[in-house]
Each structure stands twice: as C-alpha cells, then as structure tokens.
Amino acid sequence: MSKKRKFGKKNVIKVDPLAYNIGLIGESGIGKTTLAVEVCNRLVGEDGYILANIxxxxxxxxxxxxxxxxxxxxxxxxxxxxxxxxxxxxxxxxLKVVVYDTIDELFRIAEPEVIRLHNKAHPEKKTNSIKAAFGGFMAGEDKAIELVLDKIWELKSVGVSMMIVGHTKRKNQSDVATGEEYETLTANLTNRYFNAIKTKLHILGVASIDRSIEKQRIKQKVGADKIVGKVTSESRIITFRDDNFNIDSKSRFNEITPQIDLEVDQFIEAIEDAIKKAHNKQSGTKSIEETKVEQEKAKVAEIEKVVEEVNKTKVNPEENEELAEVIKEKFTSADDSTKAKVMEIMKEYNFTSFKDTDTIPTEALRKIVELLG
Incomplete structure (x- = not known):
C-alpha cells in the first residue's frame, strides 16, 4: 500500500482487551457487576478502573x-x-476503563437533562416530558443518545475505554420473512437506546441461567396425571454469539468462543483468544508481546497530546456565563498592564468578545479570572 496516500491506512488489531468497547447484560443479581470488577482488577488493577455507580x-x-x-x-x-x-x-x-453500571440508569439520568436543555432553549414551550422535548417525534430520545455517547466518547478520546453493564428482559419478535413470532433475550432498554449502544460495541455478552428441566409425571388423587418440569441442574453462562439469534449478543470477532461460564478467567480468556486469532491473521505479524509494547507506548504519547488539546479547546457554556460575569465586574478596574495580558489571552484563544460564551474555550476564561484576581 502506498505511503503517499493522504487517506486510507491498514488496521492493526489492538491486543489490549480493554481497548475494545465491551458490554455485559443480564438479569438482576446474576453477577454482572461483580464479574466486571473482577475482570478490571485482573487486567489493570485498582488504579486502572472506576465503576460508575449510576x-x-x-x-x-x-x-x-x-x-x-x-x-x-x-x-x-x-x-x-x-x-x-x-x-x-x-x-x-x-485509569484505563470506566464501567458504566448501568447503561439503563445512564439514559434515565440523561432524560431530565434533555428536558432542562429544551426548556432553556425554548422557554415559551416548556415541557416535563422527554416525548415532547425538542419538537417530539423521538427528538428528545435522540438528544439523550447524543448526550450519553458524547460523554462516553469524551473519555474515550483521552484513552479511557468503556465497559457497559445493563439489565435484560424477554421480548417477542416477529420474523421478517415468515411473520412468525419468537422470543429473544435482550436489553431492558427501548430499542432506540439499545441499538444506539449495541452498534458501538465490539463485544456484547449476555449473562443468563442455563437450566436442565426434566418432565415428571405426578399422580393426582382425582383426574389425569399432571406433567410438571423439575430443574435438575442449572449454571450461569455468558453468550457472545448465538447462531439461533434467540439471545441478543454480539461479537465483531467471529472466532470468539460462543458461550462460556460466568467466570472471570473464562471471560478474559475468551476475549484474549479471539484477539490473538485476529492478530495472527495480519500480514507481517509481530508477536503479541511486541505489538502490546508498541501500542502502549503510542497510546501514552497520544493521550498527552489529546488531553492538552481537549483542555485547551473544551467549552462549558454554563461555566463560561459565570466566568464572563466575573470578568465584566473586574475588568474595568484592572490596570493597563493586566488588561494587556487579558488581551494576549484572548488573542491566544482566538476570540474578541466575552459575549460568545457558547464558543469560547473555558480554559481561557479561567485564566483571565485568575489574572484579574
């Protein structure tokens, strides 16, 4: 491939399991959060993760x-x-990863923020319903999706990966070709919210209980015998790929182990093994160890560069409004030397008026407030 091209580059498989967007959903109490914490502790230690208890x-x-x-x-x-x-x-x-526990609750706390933003932008059409926000017709839900994904990706941009934890429910679906109904185990979210997240995941494991049920005949004192099911064994499992599509799981790695026990070693091994198989298919492949060292070194350098740029350009409109008010109060009484330094900061951050609080980098206004004392 030509190195002179401005666009187009060859992908190199990342070897760090937590470099991928991972999801784990299952019924309440099955052990999702515990597994997520154990996986993170095993891979990155206690300083390498934070569980967001949402x-x-x-x-x-x-x-x-x-x-x-x-x-x-x-x-x-x-x-x-x-x-x-x-x-x-x-x-x-x-810090390497944030565990979002749960994605269900993250969308729930995003909805009041959508309503607040709508009421601020449209004071003449205030509402208390997500359904009516920003004109309705699912625009409110789409805004919630935008808020959630933007925040997750802000952290991803500085090298903090995502692990999503969520709840499940059983849902009846209709086959597109035949129209017949079938049952799936899927996320306990609206389709709109779930699809917005699922499309961004590389791996989605679905935790469930695998039961063996034996039919037994129970004699009745009156009438015919009764057939009942008795649970003979059960185990907690995680499904990554389901060829029958009854479980709403997902993996972009087609050679991942389809099903494992709900156990930390098996979870890590399944993902690492899938990564290794994909890594070894690359042309001119270096060893996993060599690739890992190179990628970690490159990531550290990239994080430092991105963090500096993000902090320099980040805009917080509400904080900006407060800072701008402080500047207006103090600027007129500042001496000429201080005013000149304020103008230098404005030139550095490329703005000429304090009125544009929606676009001025917040870092610039903080520096000016600090300068004014």
Whole structure:
C-alpha cells in the first residue's frame, strides 16, 4: 500500500482487551457487576478502573474493595467526566476503563437533562416530558443518545475505554420473512437506546441461567396425571454469539468462543483468544508481546497530546456565563498592564468578545479570572 496516500491506512488489531468497547447484560443479581470488577482488577488493577455507580443502582454495595464513584444525576456525571479529562495525566494517569453500571440508569439520568436543555432553549414551550422535548417525534430520545455517547466518547478520546453493564428482559419478535413470532433475550432498554449502544460495541455478552428441566409425571388423587418440569441442574453462562439469534449478543470477532461460564478467567480468556486469532491473521505479524509494547507506548504519547488539546479547546457554556460575569465586574478596574495580558489571552484563544460564551474555550476564561484576581 502506498505511503503517499493522504487517506486510507491498514488496521492493526489492538491486543489490549480493554481497548475494545465491551458490554455485559443480564438479569438482576446474576453477577454482572461483580464479574466486571473482577475482570478490571485482573487486567489493570485498582488504579486502572472506576465503576460508575449510576442513578439508583447499588450493586457495588456487595463487592468488597471495588473502586467506584456514585453518579446520582447528570450534573455529577458531567463533573465526573470533566475531572478525569482535566486531570488525566496526573490524578487519573493509570485509569484505563470506566464501567458504566448501568447503561439503563445512564439514559434515565440523561432524560431530565434533555428536558432542562429544551426548556432553556425554548422557554415559551416548556415541557416535563422527554416525548415532547425538542419538537417530539423521538427528538428528545435522540438528544439523550447524543448526550450519553458524547460523554462516553469524551473519555474515550483521552484513552479511557468503556465497559457497559445493563439489565435484560424477554421480548417477542416477529420474523421478517415468515411473520412468525419468537422470543429473544435482550436489553431492558427501548430499542432506540439499545441499538444506539449495541452498534458501538465490539463485544456484547449476555449473562443468563442455563437450566436442565426434566418432565415428571405426578399422580393426582382425582383426574389425569399432571406433567410438571423439575430443574435438575442449572449454571450461569455468558453468550457472545448465538447462531439461533434467540439471545441478543454480539461479537465483531467471529472466532470468539460462543458461550462460556460466568467466570472471570473464562471471560478474559475468551476475549484474549479471539484477539490473538485476529492478530495472527495480519500480514507481517509481530508477536503479541511486541505489538502490546508498541501500542502502549503510542497510546501514552497520544493521550498527552489529546488531553492538552481537549483542555485547551473544551467549552462549558454554563461555566463560561459565570466566568464572563466575573470578568465584566473586574475588568474595568484592572490596570493597563493586566488588561494587556487579558488581551494576549484572548488573542491566544482566538476570540474578541466575552459575549460568545457558547464558543469560547473555558480554559481561557479561567485564566483571565485568575489574572484579574
């Protein structure tokens, strides 16, 4: 392939399992959160992950020594993301992944924020319903999807990967060709929310209970015998690929083990084995170890570069409004030397007016406020 091309490059398989977007859904209490924490502890240690305990979830309460952050509402979630980005190369330099527990609750806390944004933008058409926000016709839900994905990708842009945890439900589907109904095990989200997340995942494991049921004949005192099912054995499993499409799982690695026990070693082994098989198909393949060293070194350099740029250009309109008010109060009484330094900052960040609070980098206004004292 020509190296002179401006566009087009050859993909190299990432060898770090947590470099991929991973999802794990299952019924409440099956062990999803525990498994996610154990996987992260095994792969990156306690400094390498944070479990975001979102909304009304409290699964972390029963997990000893789990590293977590309570995220009760959207405002806290924004603060959580912003703090990680601002301090990425210091306080969070070892952070590799955030576990979102659960994605169900993340969308739930996003919806009031959508309504707030709508009411701010359209004070003459205030609403308290996500269905009516931004003109209705699913525009409110689409805005919630935008908010959620943007925040997750802000962290991904600075090298913090995603692991999604969610709940499941059974749902009747209709076959497109025959029209016949069949049952699937899928996420306990609206189709719109689930599809928005599922399309972004490389791997989606679905945790369920595999039961063996034996039919037994029970004699009745009156009437015919009764046939009942008795559970003879059961085990917790995770499905990555289901050829019958009864389980709404997914893997972009076609050679991943289709089904495993719900167990940390098997989970890690299944993903690492799938990565290794894909890695070995590449032309001129280096060893996994060589590739890992190269990719980790490149990632560190990229994170430093991106963090500096993100912090320099990040815009927080609401904080900007507050900072702009402080600047207006203090600027007129500042001496000429200080005013000149303010103008230098404005030139550096390429803006000429404090009115444009939706576009001015927040870092610039913070510097000016600090300068004005």
């Amino acid at each position: 909304g009304k979830e409290d699964g972390v309460d029963a997990i000893p020594n789990a590293i977590y952050a309570d995220i009760p509402d959207w405002e806290t979630f924004e603060e959580f993301v912003e703090d990680i980005i601002e301090n990425r190369t210091s306080d969070y330099k070892d």
